[in-house]
Every structure is written in structure tokens, then in C-alpha cells.
Amino acid sequence: MKLSSFKVALTVASHFACTSGQTSVPKTLPPQSVFLDPRSFAVLGPNGQFRNSSFTEFFNPTSRKPPFFQIFDPDFLDILGPTPSFHEVASNAAFAFAHEAPIYVPETDEVFFASNDGGALGNSDLTHNNQVGKISMQAVETALQDLKAGSGTAVNVSVTEVVLPDTIQMTNGGTGPLKSSLVLITSGRGPLPPSIALVNPNAPHNVTVLLDNFFGRQFNSLNDIKIHPATGALFFTDVTYGFLNHFRPEPLMRNQVYRLDTTTGAVRVIATDFDKCNGIAFTPDGKIAYITDTGANSGFLGNNQTEPATIYAFDVDPKTQVFLNRRIFAYTDTGIPDGVQVDAAGNVYAGCGDGVQVWSPAGTLLGKFFIETTSANMVFAGDGRLVIMAETKIFVAKIAAKEGKVSFP
Ligand SMILES: *[C@@H]1O[C@H](CO)[C@@H](O)[C@H](O)[C@H]1NC(C)=O
Ligand SMILES: *[C@@H]1O[C@H](CO)[C@@H](O)[C@H](O)[C@H]1NC(C)=O
Ligand SMILES: *[C@@H]1O[C@H](CO)[C@@H](O)[C@H](O)[C@H]1NC(C)=O
Ligand SMILES: *[C@@H]1O[C@H](CO)[C@@H](O)[C@H](O)[C@H]1NC(C)=O
Numbered sequence: 001m002k003l004s005s006f007k008v009a010l011t012v013a014s015h016f017a018c019t020s021g022q023t024s025v026p027k028t029l030p031p032q033s034v035f036l037d038p039r040s041f042a043v044l045g046p047n048g049q050f051r052n053s054s055f056t057e058f059f060n061p062t063s064r065k066p067p068f069f070q071i072f073d074p075d076f077l078d079i080l081g082p083t084p085s086f087h088e089v090a091s092n093a094a095f096a097f098a099h100e101a102p103i104y105v106p107e108t109d110e111v112f113f114a115s116n117d118g119g120a121l122g123n124s125d126l127t128h129n130n131q132v133g134k135i136s137m138q139a140v141e142t143a144l145q146d147l148k149a150g151s152g153t154a155v156n157v158s159v160t161e162v163v164l165p166d167t168i169q170m171t172n173g174g175t176g177p178l179k180s181s182l183v184l185i186t187s188g189r190g191p192l193p194p195s196i197a198l199v200n201p202n203a204p205h206n207v208t209v210l211l212d213n214f215f216g217r218q219f220n221s222l223n224d225i226k227i228h229p230a231t232g233a234l235f236f237t238d239v240t241y242g243f244l245n246h247f248r249p250e251p252l253m254r255n256q257v258y259r260l261d262t263t264t265g266a267v268r269v270i271a272t273d274f275d276k277c278n279g280i281a282f283t284p285d286g287k288i289a290y291i292t293d294t295g296a297n298s299g300f301l302g303n304n305q306t307e308p309a310t311i312y313a314f315d316v317d318p319k320t321q322v323f324l325n326r327r328i329f330a331y332t333d334t335g336i337p338d339g340v341q342v343d344a345a346g347n348v349y350a351g352c353g354d355g356v357q358v359w360s361p362a363g364t365l366l367g368k369f370f371i372e373t374t375s376a377n378m379v380f381a382g383d384g385r386l387v388i389m390a391e392t393k394i395f396v397a398k399i400a401a402k403e404g405k406v407s408f409p
Helices: 014-019 076-080 137-144
Strands: 002-006 032-035 057-059 068-071 085-091 102-105 112-113 132-136 161-162 171-178 182-184 195-199 207-211 222-227 236-239 254-259 269-273 275-284 288-293 310-316 323-331 338-341 350-354 355-359 365-370 376-382 385-390 393-398
Touching: 076 161, 076 275, 102 182, 102 310, 102 376, 102 385, 132 137, 137 275, 182 222, 195 222, 222 275, 236 275, 254 275, 269 323, 275 350, 288 323, 288 338, 323 350, 323 355, 338 376, 350 376, 350 385, 355 385
Parallel strands: 002 057, 032 068, 102 171, 171 222, 275 338
Antiparallel strands: 068 365, 085 393, 102 112, 112 132, 132 161, 171 182, 182 195, 195 207, 222 236, 236 254, 254 269, 275 288, 288 310, 310 323, 338 350, 350 355, 355 365, 376 385, 385 393
């Protein structure tokens, strides 16, 4: 895969400079950051060097070495605060140990996550389950404490495997904690069914499976899940990636979004008509839902950048909880938007082809946590700490933003 950086001249087109004046260039930038005024690359001209691929070429006009903060709108400064930092904190070049399902457990100050299921460097397939692991945020803090501010130096904190019962097969998503349990969503493997399960974060890591079928039919390969802030119901996505990554049979149902009422056990579809519905998140008040559509990535069928790489927003109907008024929220310029999280202020974070991209509630791209490699998901480890999954790496950014509502202790 060719990985080239896209370069443009950073000159502001004069007609914007005359007429605008709304967005002013920040006087002081925080450490590890670059400000890219959208006006500076609005016109590339007939001899400009244009990007042909959203999957193999990055938008890094200043060719800065990652990790760093790419700021497109001064409002990103409120998210970063005056003294942010951004470091790689764990890595294993041979194993995509940090794919998705990031969950922060405050009691032990640990972040749980799952390795890639069926994809590159996942060490998992039709005959091998994937792995759940965890890191200690205390160990991360200790490793980072002596580093020079703004250095971005990498450290390597150890990852502990979490050995789970065999009922958990191909973990792909997770959220919570919900009443002290991790909520894992699994894709299933071969004939073993996809499921939603509660998992004790502490040994013996016992499991209670909440759901593994839709009126007797197996799901395709369940993908991602969130708890609705107002009702506590579980909302989750089902999509064909298990089949497209060669570890599940041919799909039997549409790619769609479901709701499980954990009190009554009732399951139903609350949104449909996607190519590949994937990540899910709610605003802290539960009134708006975000669903990513990663149709541009088709596993063994390859990437097609004319297909969706899109985040949709919906209103959650107060009566039925069906997702209403679907509208485009964002379209990523690099890769696909996979997992999504919403911070306390309603900003939307998505794992994309070049790191974590952040949009305001109004859909303006504010900035990126730029790592020049794919992030499939991320989670706040309490206020001000963003833990970014990046397949063979984990990054931690210390920022000013506060976490949204994902845990229900
Ligand atoms: C994009 O494609 C055009 C037309 O094939 C080519 O001239 C150009 O060099 C390509 N750009 C990059 C960055 O590869
Ligand atoms: C980090 O440590 C792990 C073992 O915990 C090792 O496999 C990996 O290669 C190390 N990464 C680097 C960059 O040294
Ligand atoms: C694990 O077992 C304990 C002790 O029986 C129980 O209280 C807890 O609810 C179980 N957790 C899960 C997720 O099954
Ligand atoms: C990519 O998707 C478009 C739109 O669905 C389709 O027309 C085109 O044939 C696809 N390209 C490839 C190479 O599959």
C-alpha cells in the first residue's frame, strides 16, 4: 500500500481573506499542533497535486511527523485546552491487538479492548477466536510522567490478555460499564452465534449472555453497541463483516440497527437502509443518534471510495425510540468513519483512516488526532484522556474535553 502525504502550499486565497475575517488564525498554538486554515487549501490550481485515494494517501500538508493535532477550526482549541499532549503508549507491530471495543473501568483505572477479528494482523479467523486485552492507565501515567512536554515520545506499556469463557467469540464492540459489567458485542465465528454479553471486568471474568438471535435467526455479525442515556436500552449494529472477513456464513438478514430492551427482552429494528452500518453513539441527552456507514470498505471485496464513508445523524423518537429524520452529518476525507463517541459538549469523534477526526455538533470538522494510520475506535478514560485504538498501537491524548455518557454504573 502506497502511503504518500499530500502537500499543498499554505497560502490563503486572497478573496477569502478580504471577505471573511470570522475564523482568525490562533495567536498561540498548543504543543504538537498544526493549524490548517481551510482557506489555505481551498484552491490548488491547474497544476495542483490532488489526492486520488482516500485509503492510501493522507492529507498532511505540513508533512509533520505524527502523532500531532491537526486544527481546522479554532473551536478545536477548546477541546485540546492550552497544554495537551499526545503519545503512543503501547505497540506490537506483529499483532493488531487494539482494534475496537474500548471500555474504561474507573474502579481499576483500566481500558479494555479487543484485537482485530478476522482482518489484517488480527491472528484470528474461522478457526481462531480474537483476544480481549487491557492496559492500566496508572501504568500509562507513570510511563508518561517524565517525558518532556510536547515531545510526543512513544512509550510501551504492557498489555494484559483477559481470558474469557468460550461463549465470547470474535468480540468486535463494547461499551459501559453497565452496573459494573463490561458490555461486549461479538460477531460470532463459523456456526457460533453473534451475541451481546455482560462480562465481569474482574477475574474470573464470568459472562452472562443477553442475546444471541432474532426470533431464532442468527445475526450476521454484530458490530458495535451503546446504551441509550435516557432509557438504558441497548442499541446495536449488525453488518456483514464476519462474512466479508471469511469467518461467518453468508448473511441472512439486512444490515441494520436494533434495540434490545433489557427489562423485557424485546428486540426490534429501529433503523435500516444502510450499506454497512457500523459505529453508533448518542448525544449525552439521548436525543440524537449517530450511525456510521462504512460501505466503502468491503473486507475481501476491497475498498471502493465511491461507496459510503459517512456519518448520519438521527433524532431518537421519544415514544418509539425509532431513529427519525436521517441526515448527513459528516463524510470523512480519509478511509472510513468506524467507531464513534460523543463528548460532554456534543462534539463527535470518529475513528478514521488517518486517526480520530472531530466534528462540532453542527457538523464542522474541527480537527484531527492525526496518527497517519487507521483508528477504528476510541474512548474517554475519564475527563480529559482520550485513548485511541490504532490496530497495532494505542495512543493517549491528554486534552480538555470531558467524556460523554457511555457508562451506567
Ligand atoms: C492522481 O491521478 C492523476 C491522473 O492519473 C495523476 O496525474 C496524478 O499524479 C495522481 N496523483 C497522485 C498524488 O498520485
Ligand atoms: C512493546 O512491548 C511488547 C511486549 O509487551 C512488544 O511485543 C513490542 O514489540 C514492544 N514495542 C516496541 C516498539 O518495542
Ligand atoms: C459474575 O458472578 C458474580 C458472582 O456469582 C455475579 O454476582 C455477577 O453478576 C456475575 N457477572 C456476570 C457479568 O455474569
Ligand atoms: C465502486 O462502486 C460504484 C458505485 O456503486 C460502482 O459503480 C463501481 O463499479 C465500483 N467499482 C469497483 C471497482 O468495484
